[in-house]
Amino acid sequence: MQADEVEPAPGSAWFTGAAAWFVPGLGHVLVKKWGRALLMGGAVWICFFVGLAMGGHLFDLSSSDGSWVLLQVPPMIANLGTGALYIVSWLLDHGFADDPAQAARATYEYGNTFLLIAGLLNYLTMLDAFDIAAGRKP
Amino acid sequence: MTLFAALASVVFGAMAKDTNHERWLYGLKVFAEFMVIGLVLSWILYFIP
DSSP: OOOOOOOOOOHHHHHHHHHHHHSTTHHHHHTTOHHHIIIIIHHHHHHHHHHHHTTOOOOOSOOTTOOOGGGGHHHHHHHHTTTHHHHHHHHHTOSOOOOHHHHTSTTHHHHHHHHHHHHHHHHHHHHHHHHHHTTSOO | OHHHHHHHHHHHHHHSSSSHHHHHHHHHHHHHHHHHHHHHHHHHHHTOO
16 A cells, blocks of 8 residues: 655745745735734734743853753744744844843743744744645645 | 733634634634643642642
């Protein structure tokens, strides 16, 4: 018995997926799914900015407290899911500081969680946009 | 927690199922699950020193 053959995705689907990762919601705009773009992209944007407003911390490979750098990789991958939002924050050095006063805020951990979830939700959004562009989903 | 549950359930609901009616139901179900599980865990952890 042979497994069902999967039709390869067209290049436009990969482009849509990349755009969806880079700018949350853009992938669905490209495939003209306006409602989904607003809901899913909007959720990611709100999650990210609420996380920053709560004083959340964005992760990168630097580790100022001497902890093992590899421990930074999983949360950094989650944060990277927000695409341009993460990159712009990194370029502006906003949200990456290891500031004890910031960490002492009551909302610090909530903010971290919102920032991590923003990235993970955008990975889901990206896969959804890719599937739509590849014709695997209506 | 409510905001988090709402945002996550919006994404889960939007990408799941086939019809808008099913999506609404699924989103509401996920939202309710987040809230109930969050509250139950909170009370359990409250009694753990």
